[in-house]
Amino acid sequence: MEKFDDIKNDLKGLSHIQLSKNEKESIRDALTEYISYKPNRSKETYENTSYRFWLTWMRQPMPVFAAVLIFLVGGGTVAAAEGALPGDVLYPIKVSVNEEIRGTFALSSEAKADWNITRAERRLEEASLLLADGELSEETRKELDMRIENYTDQAQLLTQNTRKEDERFIVLATRLEIARGARDRITRAVSRASATIAGSGVATHEMRNVSAFDADEEQAPESALFIETMRMESTSLVPDDSVHTTALSKSEENAYKTDRTVNGEQARARTQLTALQNRLKSTHTFIERARHRITESSYSKAEEELQRMEELLRSGIDALAQEQFSSASVSFENALQLSLDIHDIVNIGENPIQPVREVEFHTPTIDPIPSPTHLPLEITPVETPKRPIL
Amino acid sequence: MAQPSQNTEKAFLKAYDEYADAIFRFCMVKVSDRERALDLTQDTFTRVWEYSTKGNEISNWKPFLFRTAHNLIIDYYRKKKSVSLDEMEEEVGFLPSETAGIPAEVYAEYNIALQKLNELDETYRDPVMLRVVEGLSPRDIAETLGISENVVSVRVHRGVAKLREIANENRKK
Numbered sequence: 001m002e003k004f005d006d007i008k009n010d011l012k013g014l015s016h017i018q019l020s021k022n023e024k025e026s027i028r029d030a031l032t033e034y035i036s037y038k039p040n041r042s043k044e045t046y047e048n049t050s051y052r053f054w055l056t057w058m059r060q061p062m063p064v065f066a067a068v069l070i071f072l073v074g075g076g077t078v079a080a081a082e083g084a085l086p087g088d089v090l091y092p093i094k095v096s097v098n099e100e101i102r103g104t105f106a107l108s109s110e111a112k113a114d115w116n117i118t119r120a121e122r123r124l125e126e127a128s129l130l131l132a133d134g135e136l137s138e139e140t141r142k143e144l145d146m147r148i149e150n151y152t153d154q155a156q157l158l159t160q161n162t163r164k165e166d167e168r169f170i171v172l173a174t175r176l177e178i179a180r181g182a183r184d185r186i187t188r189a190v191s192r193a194s195a196t197i198a199g200s201g202v203a204t205h206e207m208r209n210v211s212a213f214d215a216d217e218e219q220a221p222e223s224a225l226f227i228e229t230m231r232m233e234s235t236s237l238v239p240d241d242s243v244h245t246t247a248l249s250k251s252e253e254n255a256y257k258t259d260r261t262v263n264g265e266q267a268r269a270r271t272q273l274t275a276l277q278n279r280l281k282s283t284h285t286f287i288e289r290a291r292h293r294i295t296e297s298s299y300s301k302a303e304e305e306l307q308r309m310e311e312l313l314r315s316g317i318d319a320l321a322q323e324q325f326s327s328a329s330v331s332f333e334n335a336l337q338l339s340l341d342i343h344d345i346v347n348i349g350e351n352p353i354q355p356v357r358e359v360e361f362h363t364p365t366i367d368p369i370p371s372p373t374h375l376p377l378e379i380t381p382v383e384t385p386k387r388p389i390l
Numbered sequence: 391m392a393q394p395s396q397n398t399e400k401a402f403l404k405a406y407d408e409y410a411d412a413i414f415r416f417c418m419v420k421v422s423d424r425e426r427a428l429d430l431t432q433d434t435f436t437r438v439w440e441y442s443t444k445g446n447e448i449s450n451w452k453p454f455l456f457r458t459a460h461n462l463i464i465d466y467y468r469k470k471k472s473v474s475l476d477e478m479e480e481e482v483g484f485l486p487s488e489t490a491g492i493p494a495e496v497y498a499e500y501n502i503a504l505q506k507l508n509e510l511d512e513t514y515r516d517p518v519m520l521r522v523v524e525g526l527s528p529r530d531i532a533e534t535l536g537i538s539e540n541v542v543s544v545r546v547h548r549g550v551a552k553l554r555e556i557a558n559e560n561r562k563k
Contacts, residue, residue, distance in 0.1 A: 004550045008522050010557065013503030015523065017418045018411040019431070027432050028406060034436060035399055038443055 085126050086140045095147075113158035113172055120151040120179045127186050141187070148183050152176055174268050188340065265325035272332035273320065276313055283309065283339045290346045302345045309335045309342075398442055405451035406435055412452075412524050413459050419504065419519060420463045430466065434459040453530035456520065460534055509556055514549030521546045 019027070081090035081098055099119055106115040123144045130136035159172055287302045294302075316331030413434055417427040437458050438448070448454050507515060516535055520526045521542075528546065532539040 004522055006557075007518075007550050007553050010506055010553065011503045011519075011523050013499035013501070014415065014419065014507065014519070016500040017415040019414050019428075023428060024410055027410065027428070027435070028403070030432060031406060031435050031439065032403070035402070035439060038440070039399075 085130060086144065087135075109158045110172070113155040116151040116155040116158065117172060117175050117179060120148045120155070120183075121175075123148045123151070124179060124182050124186065128182075131186060136186075145183065145187070148179070152180060177268070265329065266320075266323075269316070269320055269325045269328040269332060272329055272336065273313075273316065276309075276316070276332045276335050279336060279339050280306075280309060280313065283342055287342065287346060294346055298345055302342050305338055305342045305345065309338045312338070401448075401451070402435075402439055402442065405438075405455065409452055409455050410435070413455055416456060416459055416519070416524070417463060419507065421466065426466070430459060430462050433462055437462070450530070450533075453526065453533040456524075456526065456530070456534040457536070460516075506553060506556070510549050510552055514545050514552065517542050517545040518549035518553070522550070 081093035084090040084094045099122075103112070103115055103119075106112045127136060127141060127144045130140065155172065155176055159169060283306060287299070287306060290302075291299055312331045312335035316328040316335070319325075319328035319331060410431060414427055414431045417430040417434075418424065421427055421430065434455060438451075438455055441458075442448055507519060510518060517531055520531045520534060521528070526534065528539050528542040531542045531546075535542070
């Protein structure tokens with residue numbers, strides 16, 4: 001037998017790495033719970049009860065219904081349903097069949113939360129596409145809003161036990177927050193359109209003008225843009241704390257926890273930056289295209305606001321460079337809000353409906369489910385100057 | 391009389407009590423991130439339990455657990471290609487969460503040990519650690535790393551020789 005007592009002695013320091021008592025107990029408790037949830041069976045029992053797989057499916061009517069439907073109507077229909085929008089014949093298949101089936105493959109809480117957020121994003125995308133076509137009725141918006149609320153609430157519940165400093169939690173929380181932000185923007189856009197319709201009486205034209213802002217030519221609609229940038233960022237912005245290996249004193253450990261929060265803020269700010277950069281381009285194109293139909297003063301005002309957007313972008317980038325993520329986030333958010341005002345200037349006149357709102361920054365968190373009163377489900381009437389569309 | 395499933399549960403939890411620290415240590419040395427190592431440790435035991443729920447019998451828990459952990463670590467690095475391994479290796483020295491009570495000399499000893507291990511080529515690092523620190527037999531290491539027993543013996547022998555050589559050079563200095 002090889003003798004390596006000397007080397008064993010050299011490496012004995014490694015044995016200091018061990019689980020703390022709390023950690024060991026915590027993992028043991030989780031495993032015990034897991035065992036009770038998923039009991040062991042002997043090989044014979046396992047083989048003999050494979051038919052129970054089918055019984056399990058029989059207990060879930062939706063997937064069975066889905067399977068039967070796929071069999072009856074063919075996979076092509078199901079695939080075609082993926083592009084369906086509310087009001088289309090295939091839309092119920094998309095939501096109640098395709099998505100339900102995909103949902104059954106999400107096993108862990110995080111995967112389920114992820115899938116719920118994705119479903120919320122899909123509803124947002126549908127809302128923005130309908131908005132772009134001027135076909136987002138109040139009824140449809142409310143229905144989509146209700147679904148989004150349901151998905152985001154479920155995602156919140158599912159991530160309650162995830163460690164708050166975990167990078168997966170930060171990404172999910174950021175996605176959740178952006179999805180909610182996009183939902184609010186759509187609500188506001190519809191609200192503005194409704195208010196304008198009430199003021200001018202040129203419903204269809206105005207509605208299309210509102211949507212034109214987001215759907216101008218081949219520009220991505222607002223929320224789709226958000227979602228796209230969000231997806232782009234979600235992989236690259238994961239706080240890379242796996243390289244965090246510095247020895248920590250107690251105070252340094254606290255600082256490290258702060259770093260985790262900063263990483264969340266950083267992810268948020270960078271996501272907003274990408275969204276803003278895209279928004280600047282689309283806003284610029286929007287102003288140029290609208291130039292022939294607006295007054296010179298409206299055009300100048302819109303250009304002025306666009307410059308303010310660019311200034312906010314620059315100051316946000318500066319703040320980002322100095323690692324002042326919350327400050328950067330406020331700048332980016334204000335600039336994004338300005339783009340809505342530019343839209344108002346072009347479509348309504350020189351006086352924006354509302355002044356630029358100073359946004360209060362808050363770190364992405366998943367709090368207990370808010371009561372419905374906290375969520376802007378209803379359209380708030382907005383006072384608009386009664387001006388004819390130019 | 392206890393049911394077979396109850397026996398498996400007992401054996402599984404006993405394996406956890408006995409090997410959780412070793413699995414955590416293995417993960418920790420490989421990923422140099424305490425939080426990640428905790429996740430990997432839990433995932434290791436969860437996966438092993440899942441395997442046993444499908445009617446599979448595990449006769450030797452220790453190498454099976456190490457093999458599962460080893461596979462999960464490989465998966466982790468595949469997903470995390472962007473992270474420079476060299477960079478991670480340079481930044482060694484992550485203490486357990488209850489660091490406040492650990493004397494400075496113990497911590498220094500841990501750091502020195504990790505540095506020594508990291509001086510070895512990756513080929514030799516795992517076999518040496520599993521053999522010298524965790525006390526696995528060459529056969530169990532072979533099962534863990536998916537290589538032959540002979541290869542394990544050769545790598546342990548060369549790795550240990552290399553560590554001795556480094557130690558001698560340091561003494562001369």
